[in-house]
Amino acid sequence: MFLAQPADWSVMADRAPALDDVRMQRWADLVEHRTGITIPVERHAFLGAGLRGRMQQLGIADYDGYYRLLANERGVSQEWSQLVDRLTVHETAFFRHAPSLQLLTDEVLPAFVARNTAKATGFQVWSLGCSTGEEPYTLAMLIQRYLDQAGSDQLFGITATDISRPALQSAREGSYTERRMAGVAPEYRARFCVDTGDDHWRIAESLRRRICFAQLNILEARGFPVSNLDLIYCQNMLIYFPRYQRLQILDMLAQRLAPGGVLVLGPADMPCWAHSEFERIRFEGTLAFRRQVAGTASVKGT
Ligand SMILES: C[S@@+](CC[C@H](N)C(=O)[O-])C[C@H]1O[C@@H](n2cnc3c(N)ncnc32)[C@H](O)[C@@H]1O
Numbered sequence: 001m002f003l004a005q006p007a008d009w010s011v012m013a014d015r016a017p018a019l020d021d022v023r024m025q026r027w028a029d030l031v032e033h034r035t036g037i038t039i040p041v042e043r044h045a046f047l048g049a050g051l052r053g054r055m056q057q058l059g060i061a062d063y064d065g066y067y068r069l070l071a072n073e074r075g076v077s078q079e080w081s082q083l084v085d086r087l088t089v090h091e092t093a094f095f096r097h098a099p100s101l102q103l104l105t106d107e108v109l110p111a112f113v114a115r116n117t118a119k120a121t122g123f124q125v126w127s128l129g130c131s132t133g134e135e136p137y138t139l140a141m142l143i144q145r146y147l148d149q150a151g152s153d154q155l156f157g158i159t160a161t162d163i164s165r166p167a168l169q170s171a172r173e174g175s176y177t178e179r180r181m182a183g184v185a186p187e188y189r190a191r192f193c194v195d196t197g198d199d200h201w202r203i204a205e206s207l208r209r210r211i212c213f214a215q216l217n218i219l220e221a222r223g224f225p226v227s228n229l230d231l232i233y234c235q236n237m238l239i240y241f242p243r244y245q246r247l248q249i250l251d252m253l254a255q256r257l258a259p260g261g262v263l264v265l266g267p268a269d270m271p272c273w274a275h276s277e278f279e280r281i282r283f284e285g286t287l288a289f290r291r292q293v294a295g296t297a298s299v300k301g302t
Contacts, residue, residue: 019051024044034219047087085164088163092236093134094137095183097286099286102283109143109150113150124229126161132170137192139158157212161216168213171213181201221252228256231261250263262281263291267286271287279292
């Protein structure tokens with residue numbers, strides 16, 4: 001993941017006391033090691049500005065004190081989450097990638113309904129790097145609408161994870177301005193959203209309760225308790241990780257899908273990925289893979 005570049009960061013960077021190159025690289029290494037966020041040298045000024053901004057909030061005067069605080073934290077703590085939130089891009093939108101959504105309604109959901117007349121857990125989804133919630137809410141609207149139209153009484157559930165606590169807080173709230181709702185068609189608004197009258201819409205409770213939001217650093221997901229999934233939807237997150245980490249992440253995700261389950265990536269995320277138990281789904285404009293058989297074969301990039 002590369003650094004975000006908010007407009008006023010250059011100003012903040014100018015005010016920040018200089019960090020020498022060695023210490024800056026130490027910071028960049030720590031952030032990459034703990035979060036996967038890659039910070040190339042040409043972006044070090046922005047890392048410095050992000051650090052400085054957070055330190056000012058905390059009243060910490062020196063970089064080394066803040067470094068010690070973060071280096072001693074286990075996992076991705078509250079403080080890591082705050083820093084990462086300053087360093088990453090949360091850009092997202094409702095109904096963001098139309099071809100992938102079309103794939104769900106044309107192929108993935110029909111296949112699930114056809115083969116699972118009574119799966120006890122229903123259709124289980126994992127939305128990774130869910131940011132402020134637009135992606136999992138989009139999936140929930142589509143799935144509910146599809147199941148209703150198909151006359152299916154299957155249930156569904158979505159686990160939505162992100163490293164950023166502020167983004168997740170906003171996602172749980174499920175309240176969006178008219179501008180952010182731009183991609184939501186009137187039919188979906190009428191059915192799944194409530195106009196709260198202050199230029200905001202709130203996702204209806206019936207949909208919100210289908211989604212469980214949780215903080216998760218994808219690099220620490222090995223013990224994360226989701227498995228036997230029908231759909232993993234992971235877009236615009238992998239592309240920022242180095243190739244070796246993308247492969248590790250995909251290996252871990254592959255093991256979480258049920259036979260017949262589908263992994264949907266962003267079209268540019270990892271087009272050359274291959275796995276002995278997965279077939280590429282040929283659906284225009286998408287990058288998606290279906291699990292054929294259960295097992296634990298290793299993942300290879302080509
Ligand atoms: C550009 S947003 C993508 C949002 C959504 N998937 C979409 O396509 O619209 C990338 C998200 O990945 C999250 N992220 C970055 N590094 C992460 C990590 N190591 N573990 C989990 N989430 C991470 C960021 O917090 C951010 O919300």
